[in-house]
Amino acid sequence: MDSLGALRRTHTCNELGPDHLDREVILMGWVLRRRDHGGVIFIDLRDRWGVTQVVFNPERNADVHAKAHRLRSEWVLAVRGTVCRRPADMENPKLKTGAIEVLVNELLILNVSETPPFPLDEDIEVSDNLRLQYRYLDLRRPEKAGNLIMRHQAVMAVRNYLSENNFLEIETPMLTRSTPEGARDYLVPSRVNPGKFYALPQSPQLFKQLLMMAGMDRYFQVVRCFRDEDLRADRQPEFTQIDMELSFVGEEDIIRIAEGMIQAVFKAAGNIELQPPFNHMTYDEAVQRFGTDRPDTRFGFELVDLTETLRGCGFKVFNSVIAGNGVVKAINAKGCATFSRKDLDNLADYAATFGARGMAWIKIREDGWQSPISKFFSADEIKAMGEALGVEPGDLILFGAGPAAVANQVLAELRLELARRLGLIKEGTYDFLWITDFPLVEYDQKEKRYSAVHHPFTAPNEDQLDLLATDPARVKSRAYDLVLNGNEIGGGSIRIHRRDVQEKVFAVLGIEPAEAQEKFGFLLRALELGAPPHGGIAFGVDRLMMILTGSDSIRDVIAFPKTQKATCPLTDAPAAVDRKQLTDLSLRPDW
RNA sequence: GGGGUCGUAGCUCAGCUGGUUAGAGCGCCGGCCUGUCACGCCGGAGGUCGCGAGUUCGAGUCUCGUCGGCCCCGCCA
Numbered sequence: 001m002d003s004l005g006a007l008r009r010t011h012t013c014n015e016l017g018p019d020h021l022d023r024e025v026i027l028m029g030w031v032l033r034r035r036d037h038g039g040v041i042f043i044d045l046r047d048r049w050g051v052t053q054v055v056f057n058p059e060r061n062a063d064v065h066a067k068a069h070r071l072r073s074e075w076v077l078a079v080r081g082t083v084c085r086r087p088a089d090m091e092n093p094k095l096k097t098g099a100i101e102v103l104v105n106e107l108l109i110l111n112v113s114e115t116p117p118f119p120l121d122e123d124i125e126v127s128d129n130l131r132l133q134y135r136y137l138d139l140r141r142p143e144k145a146g147n148l149i150m151r152h153q154a155v156m157a158v159r160n161y162l163s164e165n166n167f168l169e170i171e172t173p174m175l176t177r178s179t180p181e182g183a184r185d186y187l188v189p190s191r192v193n194p195g196k197f198y199a200l201p202q203s204p205q206l207f208k209q210l211l212m213m214a215g216m217d218r219y220f221q222v223v224r225c226f227r228d229e230d231l232r233a234d235r236q237p238e239f240t241q242i243d244m245e246l247s248f249v250g251e252e253d254i255i256r257i258a259e260g261m262i263q264a265v266f267k268a269a270g271n272i273e274l275q276p277p278f279n280h281m282t283y284d285e286a287v288q289r290f291g292t293d294r295p296d297t298r299f300g301f302e303l304v305d306l307t308e309t310l311r312g313c314g315f316k317v318f319n320s321v322i323a324g325n326g327v328v329k330a331i332n333a334k335g336c337a338t339f340s341r342k343d344l345d346n347l348a349d350y351a352a353t354f355g356a357r358g359m360a361w362i363k364i365r366e367d368g369w370q371s372p373i374s375k376f377f378s379a380d381e382i383k384a385m386g387e388a389l390g391v392e393p394g395d396l397i398l399f400g401a402g403p404a405a406v407a408n409q410v411l412a413e414l415r416l417e418l419a420r421r422l423g424l425i426k427e428g429t430y431d432f433l434w435i436t437d438f439p440l441v442e443y444d445q446k447e448k449r450y451s452a453v454h455h456p457f458t459a460p461n462e463d464q465l466d467l468l469a470t471d472p473a474r475v476k477s478r479a480y481d482l483v484l485n486g487n488e489i490g491g492g493s494i495r496i497h498r499r500d501v502q503e504k505v506f507a508v509l510g511i512e513p514a515e516a517q518e519k520f521g522f523l524l525r526a527l528e529l530g531a532p533p534h535g536g537i538a539f540g541v542d543r544l545m546m547i548l549t550g551s552d553s554i555r556d557v558i559a560f561p562k563t564q565k566a567t568c569p570l571t572d573a574p575a576a577v578d579r580k581q582l583t584d585l586s587l588r589p590d591w
Numbered sequence: 592g593g594g595g596u597c598g599u600a601g602c603u604c605a606g607c608u609g610g611u612u613a614g615a616g617c618g619c620c621g622g623c624c625u626g627u628c629a630c631g632c633c634g635g636a637g638g639u640c641g642c643g644a645g646u647u648c649g650a651g652u653c654u655c656g657u658c659g660g661c662c663c664c665g666c667c668a
Contacts, residue, residue, distance in 0.1 A: 033628075033629075033630095035626090035627045035628060035629095035630050035631095036624085036627095036630090037624055037625055037626070037627065037630075037631090038623065038624035038625070039624070039625030039626090040625045040626060040627080041625090041627095042626075042627050042628065042630085044628070053627085053628065055626085055627095057625075057626095058625075059625085072619095073618090086626090087626070090626065090627080090628085092627095092628055094628080095628085098628090115601070115618075115619060116601085116602095116618095117601060117602080118601075118602050118603095118618095119601095119602060119603090119617075119618065121629075124602075124603055124617085125602095125603070126602065126603080127597095127598085127602090127603095127660065127661090128660055128661065129659075129660050129661095130602085130660095132660095181668050182667085182668045183666085183667050183668075184666085184667085202667095202668085203668095205668095227667060228667095229666055229667040230665085230666060230667075232662085232663080232667085233661085233662070233663095235667070353594075353595090353663065353664060354663095354664075355664085451668065452668050453668075454668065455668045456668070457668095458668090509668095553661095563659090563660070563661090564660075564661065564662085565659085565660090569660095
C-alpha cells in the first residue's frame with residue numbers, strides 16, 4: 001500500500017478531453033471496473049464527478065503494469081499518466097471523457113478493498129436493507145450521488161434567493177418543549193432536571209413567530225424536524241424543511257416569494273423553467289372536484305356529486321347513505337367500459353382499503369347501460385346521471401358512496417389508480433397548484449372536539465371572527481398549501497398576532513385558559529408586547545427532491561435514511577444504552 | 592394497531608402437484624489472453640433455503656408462530 005504523501009490530483013475523473021492531449025495529469029479515485037487482457041490492462045477510474053479510462057501498457061512501463069495486475073474493484077488509486085487520444089473507432093460515447101484515456105506512468109495503491117457486498121457498477125436492484133447497511137457504498141453509485149448533488153444545488157438556490165430577498169438564516173433550538181396537538185414528540189430526558197423532558201421540534205413554528213416579534217422581519221432556516229409517527233415512502237422520522245417567516249405581509253406576498261424560490265430551485269437543480277404565478281384553487285373546490293386537498297390535476301376523471309340526483313332512488317344502498325347525510329359521487333372513467341370483471345373486482349378491493357363498503361359501477365355500452373345496479377334507477381335518473389357525468393358509449397362510471405370524507409377519499413384514490421393504470425400521468429410535467437381557504441378547524445369524531453386543520457396559530461379569516469364562538473367549523477383560515485403533481489410540498493399561513501384572537505382559537509380547540517397559559521404562556525405574553533402581523537410557509541425538502549429526481553421514496557434523496565421501523569441498519573440505531581446512562585437521567589428501567 | 596407482499600450462493604433470481612446429490616446469470620478465486628469499455632475463453636470454490644415449532648417415511652416446497660425489508664390503512668396540527 002502506498003502513501004498519498006504530497007501527491008495531489010490535477011483533475012477529476014470527469015474533465016479530461018481532447019484539450020488536454022499530451023498533458024501529464026494525476027487522477028485519484030476508485031476502481032469501477034478492470035479489463036485485464038494479460039497484456040494491456042484497462043481500469044475505469046471513478047470519483048464523484050465521473051469516470052476516466054486509465055491504461056497500463058507493459059511496453060510503456062513493465063513494473064507499473066505488473067502492479068496493476070493486483071487491482072480489484074473499489075481499490076483506491078492515484079495514477080500519474082499522460083492524456084492520450086484513443087485510437088480511431090475506440091472512443092466511448094457513453095463517457096464524457098470517452099475521447100481520451102490516461103496512459104499510466106506511476107500507480108499508487110492508496111487502499112485496498114474487499115469485494116463489495118453488492119455490485120456498484122450495475123443498475124440491478126439490491127435489497128434496501130443491504131443498501132442501507134452499506135450506505136457509503138450505495139452512495140458511490142452515480143445515480144445516488146447525483147441525488148445528493150442535486151439536493152445541494154437546490155438548497156444553495158434557496159439560500160441565495162432568500163438571502164437576496166433580505167432573509168436572515170437563523171437557527172432555532174433542537175431541544176425545546178413538548179406541545180399539545182400535532183404529532184407524537186421525540187423526547188429527550190433532562191439530566192439536570194430530573195423527571196423533565198425536552199422534545200425535538202416537530203417544526204420551529206413558535207420560534208420563528210417569536211423571531212418576528214423580535215423584529216427580524218424575514219427569517220428562514222433549512223431545518224431538521226422530528227415526528228414520531230409511522231413511516232411511509234414519503235415520511236421519515238426526521239426530515240428537512242425550508243422554513244420561512246415574514247412580517248407585515250399578506251398571503252399574496254408570501255406566495256410570490258415562495259413561487260420565486262421554487263422557480264429558482266427548479267432552474268438551479270433541474271434546469272427546469274417554471275412560469276409563475278401558479279394556479280389557485282380553494283379547499284372546497286379541490287375536495288368537491290377531486291376529493292382531496294392535494295389534487296393531481298394532470299388528468300381528468302373529476303368527481304361529480306350525484307347526491308341530489310339520486311335522492312330517493314330505488315337503489316337501497318345509495319338511498320340509505322343519502323338518508324344518513326352521506327353523499328354519492330362518481331367519476332366517469334372515459335373509455336374504460338372494456339374493463340373485465342376481474343379489473344373491476346380489483347379496483348373494488350383497492351377502494352376497500354380506503355374504507356369503501358363496495359364499489360358500484362356502470363358500463364356504458366352502445367346498446368345500453370350494463371351493471372348489476374342499473375335496474376334500480378329510473379329513466380330520468382339514468383338520463384340525469386349520464387348528463388352530469390357526460391358519458392358516451394365506451395365509458396365506465398365508478399361510484400363512491402358513504403360519509404363525505406370516505407366517498408371523497410375513495411374516489412380520489414380511484415382516479416389516481418385509474419390514471420396510473422391507463423398511463424395518463426406524463427413524466428416530466430410539473431403541475432403546481434395553490435390550495436387556499438382551508439377550514440380553520442375540523443371536528444374530530446373520536447376525540448369529540450375540534451382540532452386545527454393547519455395548526456393552532458393560523459389566523460382565522462378576519463371577517464369571520466364572530467363565527468369562532470358560534471359555528472367554528474364554518475370559519476376559513478388564512479392558510480395555503482402548495483401542491484405539486486398531487487404531493488403537498490409546502491404549506492403555511494398568516495398567523496395570529498393578537499392575544500385575544502389566539503385565546504379565542506385556543507378556546508375553540510378545547511385548550512383551557514390554564515393549559516394555554518402553562519403550555520403557550522410565553523407566546524401569549526409575546527403577543528402582548530408588540531407582535532407584528534406576520535406569516536410564513538415551510539417546504540418539505542425531501543419530498544421536493546424526490547419529485548425533482550424522479551425518485552419513488554424520499555430515502556433516495558437522504559444520505560442516511562431510516563427503515564420503515566425507524567431503524568438505521570448502518571449504525572444499528574436505536575440501540576440499548578448502559579444502565580448508568582439511564583440512572584444519570586433519573587430513569588428507572590423495569591427491565 | 593391492521594392489511595398486503597417478499598426472504599434460497601457475495602448479488603439478482605428459478606426451483607411445478609412434498610421425493611434421490613438445491614440450480615442459473617453475474618460476482619469471486621485460478622489459468623490463458625496487447626485495444627477493451629458489462630472484454631473474451633477454460634477451470635474451480637461457494638448454501639443455517641431468515642429463525643422456531645408442527646404435519647409427514649420424507650419439507651426449500653404444506654401449516655402455525657416469529658424476525659426482518661418494502662407498500663398501504665390508521666396515525667402524521
